[in-house]
Amino acid sequence: MAKAAILHRYGEPLAVEDVEVAGPKRGEVKVKLKAAGLCHSDWHVIQGQLPLPLPIVLGHEGAGIVEEVGEGVTSVQVGDHVVLNWVPSCGRCRWCRTGRPDLCEEAARLTATGTLPDGTTRFWWKGKTVYQFLTAGAFSEYTVVPEQAAIPIRRDVPFEVAALVGCSVITGVGAAIHTAQVRPGSTVAVVGAGGVGFNIIQGAALAGAKQVIAVDVVDEKLAATKTFGATHTVNAREEDAVSAVLDLTDGLGVDYAFEAIGRPETMADAYNMARKGGMTVIVGIAAPHETVGINAFSLPSQAKTLTGSWLGQGNPPVDYPKLLDLYAAGKLKLEPLISAVYSLEQINDGFAALKSGQNIRGIIRFAE
Secondary structure (H helix, E strand, C coil), X not given: CEEEEEECCCCCCCEEEEEEECCCCCCEXXXXXXXXXXXXXXXXXXXXXXXXXXXXXXXXXXXXXXXXXXXXXXXCCCCCEEEECCCXXXXXXXXXXXXXXXXXXXXXXXXXXXXXXXXXXXXXXXXXXXXXHHHCCCCECEEEEEHHHEEECCCCCCHHHHHHHHHHHHHHHHHHHHHCCCCXXXXXXXXXXXXXXXXXXXHHHHCCCCEXXXXXXXXXXXXXXXHXXXXXXXXXXXXXXXXXXXXXXXXXXXXXXXXXXXXXXXXXXXXXXXXXXXXXXXXCCCXXXXXXXXXXXXXXXXXXXXXXXXXXXCCHHHHHHHHHHHHHCCCCXXXXXXXXXXXXXXXXHHHHHHHHCCCCEEEEECCC
């Protein structure tokens, strides 16, 4: 048996329950979780904005130790430290074969079904199947994932730090470096100073941007962005964010604008912050039914690029170790991202803090 946080009904708090966790089948890995991050994607599911089968164990940003491996597993062994990969690419579909594992068709199917590749899950509660979010189910003391969803990492990194690499870090840094390919000397605006936004900021700084403008509504978080490489801040509660960004760039707009909140109105703001011929990258996740309003004439007349970024357009088996090497070398700030640490039993307090905008990232630390 294991303790896990289960969502039974949309809009209600998670329930910490005793669940059965089956052993790994062929090609699967059982992981003892040590830490898991609280992400807005989980919150969207709780609120019913991303409808999935229920009941479900949420959590996708996790790190732990390999407890058991199934037949045929070769990439990890018992005792390895791993970070969970919530886009376990198949390596066979068109997107995987053309260098875009972040868009893997099989991983997208698993996201929608809440299952492992064989169509089942390894969680049971009172005799009922419990689904697992993004193949991970990281809000559990133990989980079972496909082999390609358990990425081995160096052992000298704290699990709380390593967990962040599984979503907020690869998504944010990757959006700046892989998707936008921010150039040295360029100008950048980042709308949303949360776990992902902070990492876009430091990704842009790593890439050599000369001006990085952080936009948010919480003064404390805006002040903290300076530590990660922001050169200017804009409080969108106190002034019009688009006008402020234009003023800071002599009326031109920025070379690269990023949205890391997931709201249609801030997505439109990010688009309007970009200069003619600039790029806007949407990283935040909105509900599937929502749409963004953009001036139609501006699309051809301003020749901007509008694109999205999923998992920072990354390749976790390659990028997780690289990001942790940057952290170990002092070039990537990860500890300051952790605003608060919670026990599994305190998970709803953590999501309340996430909703209020208090935390950059809250972390669940699992009991020994």
